[in-house]
Amino acid sequence: MTETIEIIKRRRCVRKYKPDQIPDSALNEIMECALLAPNAMNQQKWHFTVIQDEEILKKITEVSRENLLKSGSERMVQRASDPDYSPFFNAPTVIIISADSQARFVQLDCALAAENILLAAESLDIASCIMTSPEMIFKSEKGRELMKELKIPEGYEHVCTITLGYRDGDRPEPKPRNKGVITYLK
């Protein structure tokens, strides 16, 4: 087994982080890997917003909290009422990936780049989680304002968000996988 295959197999989404920030050298390597992902016709209609500013993360958390409190879902209201609530599990680095909503195949492009981020990070012993749920944050009116503040390009939509940091606790077990989704025609 190659190191790469080992990294792919062992990587899991982590939802509990230590407060320690990841080094810039690691972040730079990881982001270089993101940009080298294959993408349709090298269109690169993607954008990566790397947030390590605690004030900004708090602001996003508050908009998210407000949305959840208004959601009408008891489970969501309960989650948002926790004073320690964080949509990003208090990870010190958050990467919002957005894409030009008019371009084709951008969901694929962004996810290919996202997997590079997750695997490059894991190979540096940096834990990660990938989420689609933060799109909820940006769909509210305050969320739209937030996108401007975060300098997400006009006309770009949230595709997914990645958290990065050091794992606090054990690596989670993988959820069961259905092997019946592969057809071999030999």
Added chain:
Amino acid sequence: MTETIEIIKRRRCVRKYKPDQIPDSALNEIMECALLAPNAMNQQKWHFTVIQDEEILKKITEVSRENLLKSGSERMVQRASDPDYSPFFNAPTVIIISADSQARFVQLDCALAAENILLAAESLDIASCIMTSPEMIFKSEKGRELMKELKIPEGYEHVCTITLGYRDGDRPEPKPRNKGVITYLK
């Protein structure tokens, strides 16, 4: 730099393959990596059709050729008129990734799995290409029939196709990347 980062950085889409087939042991490792990709709520609404049967690959090629000849595009007609035409660059292994068209976030799920396939393959010195264009093949009436023959589950749509094999010639250079697509908020 970790091996994984090196693999991510050096991997390119390859469009010229030797006829040699990849070993089953490699294919099995690669497909295991595909299934271990993160995916929304572990929904696994994806399907992987691994084709190594030359007759089936020829059949898909003929449907694709027919579509191109009817396309009205001079460039396409010219491409399809080449007796050696292959939408898959004559790669010995082709993986069609499809997904439940009703499920959310499946484009992301499939691309995360696709990147695992590409990187696991590269780490085993197996070259690859990822393409969205084969969706054209499956949009025609004959293409729809083909999907049934390939046992792609009902209600599933083509997301992307991956070719695997041994590179014939040099590894292509990466296309230039725009570093301005990253915003750092520290």
